[in-house]
Amino acid sequence: MVPDQSFQHAHSAHCESGVMSLMMHHYGLPLSEAMVFGLSGALMFAYLPFVKLGGMPLIAYRSRPRAIIKGLQKNLGIKMKMQTFSHPAEGSKTLDSLLEQGEIVGAQTSVFWLPYFPEEMRFHFNAHNLIIYKKEGDEYLISDPVFETPVRCETQALQKARFVKGVMAPKGLLYYPVHVPESINFAVVIPKAIRKNAKAMLKTPVPIAGIRGIRYLAKAIGKLEQKDRRYAKLFLGHIVRMQEEIGTGGAGFRFIYASFLQEAGKLLDNPLLSETSEMMTLVGDQWREFALMLAKAIRSKESQTTDFLALKTKLESVADAEAAVYRKLLEGNLV
């Protein structure tokens, strides 16, 4: 596709929504990161105790990796070319030739093998997203949305990061748009995306996702009393990391969704959306209060006991408050 302008980097909260927002801007469809996140319907909660990552159960505040890219395609009629490779050499060749054609290219990578990441933030997480927009000598110029400014990465390091094996292995995934609609009928797509997301949060058939997933996690916290103390503390720290450390824009994507509701409310001149945006902000604040309680628990001395029941109760009240937002969105008139 022919780009609208020379590529512009922007600082985003989350890698996947950041990449998609930057790409859409580049090809003439200015969608904010919050709009990308909201319209893809990627807000979620899931607690999967049987899936372990680095010895800890999977806790997610958004739906699975690639869900933002896929959701946006489905909901907005954008068409993306997505390509994985069985041989690293082939993957690098394709990337280079796309860059030569003037394309900006999205890629999935591991975090651990990216040398420009702060040493203390390098963990084995394989579903990071970034944009490669140029090659200069032996270096790629990269727009990593969670960084303030563009970064550089050596060819070999990027290749390693693109071809790690394991959970959510990127397999060298490259992606770029082949069709971007000129305009979007927001009055249709916004209510549809919101309703679908609210339903997914409220009416999951499985007890591990959505609001039920939050309550399930609360229950698990209540049971930590009987577990090994070191494990219990690591478990609590793990929740904080998934909520705040992974680029979520604060409070596990709840603020970014509130921002989306606000922008949507303005676009459609809809007071209900503005009102629910404020409600969601308060929910986000509660998630942060919860994180603060968790941090106090993990920093506590050996002799101090942790009030797991208080943590459980707090999380249950967060679940109640968040459920109220979705109910209000489903009951009201969104157009």
Add this chain to the structure above:
Amino acid sequence: MDNSKVPQHNISTYANNKKAIYATDENGKYGIIASSGWDVEEAATKQALKELERLSSLAYDQALSGQASPLYFHMYDRRMDLQTLAQATGMFQWRIKRHFRPTAFDKLSAKMFARYADTLGISIQELRELPDRRANGA
């Protein structure tokens, strides 16, 4: 969250980087604020790093005394666990566990050494040895 409440704790784990946080201005309008970090997040990240350090230090001692192979140490040193290493190498966990025994490890083929070294991002020579304790900080 209000703009003024966005934490700016200059946390060490960010190494002078900033993270984008969504917050509202005095009119309630959302925007992105660059945050130098929240000490709550720092506590959680550091806790995870400390746990990895604890495991790698234990593994170091075991490898030093000949109870475990250097591979056992290098796995934790590269912030992996058995599951991550198995998935990254494409090998069964029981097979890797066997290679945690010094006798089995020493007998590995050059190809197997290369496979581990490549996955861990270190040289074969580094893989077969233990680093200097102080240089490593273990």
